[in-house]
Amino acid sequence: MTSVPADAPALEMRGITKRFGATSALEGVDLVLRKGDVHALLGENGAGKSTLVKILSGALRPDRGEMRLAGRPYHPADPLHGRRSGVSMIYQELNLAPHLTVEENIMLGTEVHSGGFLKRRDVRKKIKDTLTFLHHPEIGLDVPVRQLSVGSRQIVEISRAIMDKARILVMDEPTSSLAREDTERLFEVIRKLKAEGVSIIYISHFLEEVREVADAYTVLRDGQNVGAGRMAEATLDAIIQLMVGQKIADLFPRVKGRAFGSPLIRDINTRLSTAEADPRGEPGAPAAVDHERGEVALSLNGLKGVRMAEAVSLDLHRGEILGLAGLVGAGRTETLRAVFGLDPRQSGWVEIGGVKALKLKPWQMIQRGFGLLSEDRQGEGLALARSLTDNITLSRFGPYRRWGFLSLKKRSRAALQWMGELKIKAQGSGQAVAGLSGGNQQKVALARLLHQDADVLLLDEPTRGIDVLSKAQIYDWMSRLAARGKGILFVSSYFPELLGVCDRIAVFFRGQVVDVRPAAGWSDESLMAAATTGKG
Amino acid sequence: GGKGSAPAAGEAKSLKIAVIPKGMTHEFWKSIHAGAAQAAKELGVEILWKGPQKEDDRAQQITVVEDVISRGVDGIVLAPLDDRALIRPVQDAVRDKIPVIIIDSGLQGRDYISFVATDNYQGGVLAARRMGELLRGKGPIFMIRYLEGSASTAERERGFLETVTKDFPGLRLLVKDQYTGATTETAYQLGENLLGRFPDVEGVFCPNESSTFGVLRALQESGLAGKVKFVGFDSSPKLIQALRDGHLHGLILQNPVKMGYLGVTRMVQHLRGQTIPDRVDTGVTLVIKETMDTPENKALLSPDLSILDR
Amino acid sequence: MRIVRQQTRLQTLINLLAPFLGLILILAIFSSMPDIQSRFLRLANLKSVATQSVIVALGALGMTLVIIGGGIDLSAASNIALSSVVTAYAINAGLPPLLAVGLGILTGGAVGFVNGALITRLRLVPFIITMGMMGIARGVAKWIADNQKIDAPLTWVNELMAKSPRPSWLMLAPGVWLMIVFAVAMAVVLRYTVFGRHVFAIGSNEAAARLCGVRTNRAKIIVYAIAGLFCGLSGVMEFSRLTVGDPTVAVGLELDIIAAVVIGGGSLSGGEGSILGSMIGVFIMAFLRNGCTMMGWPNYIQEIIIGVIIVAAVSLDRIRHRRPT
Amino acid sequence: MRIVRQQTRLQTLINLLAPFLGLILILAIFSSMPDIQSRFLRLANLKSVATQSVIVALGALGMTLVIIGGGIDLSAASNIALSSVVTAYAINAGLPPLLAVGLGILTGGAVGFVNGALITRLRLVPFIITMGMMGIARGVAKWIADNQKIDAPLTWVNELMAKSPRPSWLMLAPGVWLMIVFAVAMAVVLRYTVFGRHVFAIGSNEAAARLCGVRTNRAKIIVYAIAGLFCGLSGVMEFSRLTVGDPTVAVGLELDIIAAVVIGGGSLSGGEGSILGSMIGVFIMAFLRNGCTMMGWPNYIQEIIIGVIIVAAVSLDRIRHRRPT
């Protein structure tokens, strides 16, 4: 046995290479994680971050490369091996068994037992403590996970990971569905674990979060290392440049007659922006647009769907982006679903262009020019086994149909166009969506909605898992659509983006709209206050 | 209802007799049903006609016997799917004082009071003789089998095979181990595939109605009907037509109506305290084109089932 | 909140009773038929239905496990036939009955193990593997039996399914007792052991289970092997009942077994199901058949009724589980 | 992320040929057997295999659609039997043959429609509904036929499946031509129509399809109705072939049909499958049966071989599709 140096890093990955068929996801990637560090793993969508950490956890096997845990060679055969070696992971795609309860999911794979028989009593108390610690005591231990919202599920995953007593904890976009408050709770946990000597790999597209919590970083681009270092010595600006290979102008679109909402946003934007913003050329720096508020496109009148806690009234105008802010479980998703006819309505009604619309099904809503982007892209956003073309064109076939038959060529050409537009990384328009990275899948879902060319867009966390540059681009798209007179309902748990792109913002608290104001009337702090206390 | 489990009960109330066939969807069982119904009508008793839910399933037939015992009847007339498997349910019946008469196929042991059946082996012998006569004792032939584990057809097959090897060594058996399976369609396919391989076959024997009919269709379709000497078993309108057309050169017929009739009659006689013979042979008959229009054979070929319509 | 609580309690009560609803309904219907009234619920009839159910029930115990784990086993019925033939063959060959029984059960287990191994190694859907195995096992059974049934001498094995068991204090056939014991054992395994929970997790989301460190492949192989062992035992019972080894027995029985599990609340997409439910499913089907036969209804009526009942029972279960609309 | 173009091209070639691989293999094996060499690939034998395949093939056309849409239809075989009985009954009752054929096909369609309606209305898994319907349709067929074969007078309907068709320039039985025409039509529907794309989407992720404006319920009802119509047509062909309406025909055939679709690359979890593949699957099974019979191998060997082939064919397909890990 070789002697292990005492100061060996917690984890060393060297020359990791991984191919998926014709796609080369990782090409000789290195990563060194010091003991007790929070190490940020950064990169664009499809850069290979998830693939790298899946190799670390044992979910995937590398084609080539070396790994050492605390100086000892480490070649996990399967996730169980990884977990036993002290590597615990929160996967990007939610990783829960829907029929099992919260308790069963949290203990899955690490059940306490004697002679194969379960011992549950002590465990339940610990889980309850953890959930309380994360400020989510309302999540019941005996509720089947399929009854939880996406946000709550993420909390369950986090609980599972932190109860694992791992030496290395990997978090692949743990906060993509969380609101600010929950994120902060998570950071508290991270700091505590760090103090206990746990090393953490943290993947996120929220760069200011990363700055706040990380000690070191590694940046990947196209499956290769492009930079690494200590966070304290780096600027966000430089990191972004490493990630995307170019500079970024404005994160948020410029709308005429509107100053950026809050000091925080202004701060981020100035930090993100470079001195010389080219007004054209670069995708991040479009010309300023003008949002002209038109007549009411959609109005909810005491609408209450079966899953909603309270009735909701709201108006959305043409040419505006109306943000819906709130905490996890505030009821925004349910509101969108009820509007779109995915959930049956219990009371109240919806007016579309001033006309009362009762009991509309999703296909009828689409006929009336509505489109919905689901927060649950794998569950109901995408047909994962089908090609990009199929997914992108699924809600509008009109242009490719003649005498009842489709022109496959035209259709895939349109898909390719959208792939270019949103910079979707894929082998081609015929590739199955399942093989794309998380962020690229989200972009496909978005491309589907944009291709549909709806008049009223209902967007539920549209930028979930999308990298900084693409986010800027998506904000820009939204802004331009609004400028063309479309109405957009924009649900997000990430307040800066609400403040950055919305014309008005409504705050949800326990299923109710507590306040609606123009974006300029809100600040990060006041949004948070309204969302957590229900008082505007 | 359900009071009459005592045997040899008085004449006052109507007797209830269960008749349990092997299956319910062949013409053959229909004829047995008709015979049983005829006897029931004449003797003023009631019959309960019930076969296994899946055709030819031993386990299911045991279940039916047990259920009928539970229900309570005065006697059971049973065509056992297996000479061993049905012993115990029959014993159960006897223990419950329900007498049993066996029809169609044999049962080991002596728990039943009488056995009313065709001599299946003899049927195979008749078929082999007819084949030998038709081909003048030499030529390539098929012996097609019906279903794995079906005892009565296996007897016929054995009778045929043994007679051929003993009396007609000139008949060359090209095929003797192929089973048609339970349905006409599978028999049809088997026939086609065999004829594809051995188009110069001169004689074919099939041991029951569904196999005869399936293979007949295959012969007709490949234009060999009439040229190939074909001996089958049992009757149905299409087979009668084929006999008339010269596509079939002999049918071995049993007398299912008689079997059903005698089964019920003997049971009633037993219940009424008469002694009955313990073996009744209902006979097998070879019918050929020339003899098919005699009244007796006509009755065998197309039994009168009209009693079932009422 | 208070209303919610009450609703939940009512729901709990309904949920507790509902599985039995279908069974109770069927018992009620038949025992009110004037023709068979007095005999339907008699001890003798109940005993005979219990004995008749053993074979399907044992198969259903394994199938419940398989279905909860997100799989399906179409080879169950063929496996039963094969095991019964092997048992008969072994007894016929002069092996001590106990050894023959063991051999029969192990044959079933081996078939199940091969199913599991192929499913996990080749990563194929269980439907296909077990459909292939269905043909293979049936073919092998016919081969061993040389296309005939095997007549084996009577031994104590044939007493296992005797409606009137030898030591009369047993009351029920030993096979029925075995069924009860194994049903309880399996219910305990599913509810109180790590393995049981893993089976639920695999059926609910196999990828998640794997990523959480569940040895999914091992668990699945065990699941199919256990199912196979139950088929083996069921085959022994079939032999005991028939007193012969019949390679053509139980054709299509896999659908009865699956139906029982599904009527009992098992979900073919995995993650749901219970032993109690499956047993109720078995008895619903058994009493239906029994009642129809006692009534002397034609088989086609029986076929239609059973078809309707399958649909109805599952719809009922569905409505019961649906969230209030 | 870099893409290696050449590999993709090779992959394409393999993908193009691979579906035929199994079929070619089987043809090669049997035509190299000295015993039947000279006869196996003869036109007469090919014609008879083609005719034998029609019934399964028509069923498989509908089943492909159902399976791509994420469903399954266990009632297919019973439906075929029912339709053939109805056709025979109608002809016997003196209806003009064309009307009788129409009635037969519509019966099949009606059964399919009911399947679809129940599946969408009751929101039950197709496995259960169609399993229930399997019993119901079979029972009704036996009822109509009064447990017997229905003898119908010979008409032109019986020419549909004649191996040597009347106008001899037809070469193949009209039924074979129908099969070819419908196969092409269904392939076009699946690939070039909105409906076809919707079916793929529903099979892949029903929730996503619904959200994208696909009228999933309507599409599913249509899918099952079409599958039913194909079963109806298949039933007419069965009647044409047998010249009688036999309610016990085609028992268990649904598994053959499903096997053909799956051998041809259909995925039981939905979203995958092709008409070409399913047709190849049908012919693989038909040539296997044909070859085994011609070789004179015992049936149990045939059963075992077919079981093995099902597993092997699907494994092959699986390996072909597997991304290297």
Ligand SMILES: Nc1ncnc2c1ncn2[C@@H]1O[C@H](COP(=O)(O)OP(=O)(O)OP(=O)(O)O)[C@@H](O)[C@H]1O
């Ligand atoms: N399928 C479901 N069944 C039962 N309850 C649900 C279901 N989905 C969500 N809920 C509950 O409904 C409430 C509202 O959840 P919703 O998803 O609308 O919140 P949200 O504001 O969109 O927040 P987020 O999506 O960030 O969690 C939550 O308390 C959640 O637990």
Ligand SMILES: Nc1ncnc2c1ncn2[C@@H]1O[C@H](COP(=O)(O)OP(=O)(O)OP(=O)(O)O)[C@@H](O)[C@H]1O
């Ligand atoms: N199962 C798979 N099959 C084929 N290709 C895959 C598969 N998983 C990942 N890839 C490819 O590997 C590359 C890296 O993907 P990965 O998921 O690691 O990206 P990522 O950095 O996590 O991106 P994101 O920020 O969008 O989550 C992508 O190009 C993706 O298409």
Ligand SMILES: [Mg+2]
């Ligand atoms: Mg990722």
Ligand SMILES: [Mg+2]
């Ligand atoms: Mg939400």
